[in-house]
Amino acid sequence: MTKRIKSHLYCKLPDLGEEISFTFDSKRIKAHNGDSITAALVASGRSIISRSFKYHRPRGTYDVFGQGHESLVTVNDEPNQLADRVLVRNGMIVKSQNAWPSLDFDIGAINDFAVPLMPNGFYYKMFHKPKWLWPIAEHQIKI
Secondary structure: OOOOOOOOOOOOOOOOOOEEEEEEOOEEEEEEOOOEHHHHHHHOOOOOOEEOOOOOOEEOOOOOOOOOOOOEEEEOOEEEEEOOOOEOOOOOEEEEOOOOEOOOOEHHHHHHHOHHHOOOOHHHHHOOOOOOHHHHHHHHHHO
């Protein structure tokens, strides 16, 4: 399934260039010369590219301008590459990050049930009152 615009009523689309392929999590993905990893994955129908490190929340193509940190992938065994900024090369091997055993079925996604109980920075606010509780909580958090 390809989600590419092939023609447009009012404007001429650029030539997509030579078709190449790469692997993403051991699946062959078709791309065009000049595509970023994100563009090729979106065109192939993928919406989730990686998962967050801490809570394993799904990370997709939120930022297509290459400024976001949510699209981290491993490219040819080099981790933490931004999929928005890396151009596809023929035969490259791309792997999602922070997901086990796979991106679509991640064991760490069980955290989705606990995340509503732990908003961002909850431990910075929660255990400071009464004051005697913070040293105990701090010790447990650091373990």
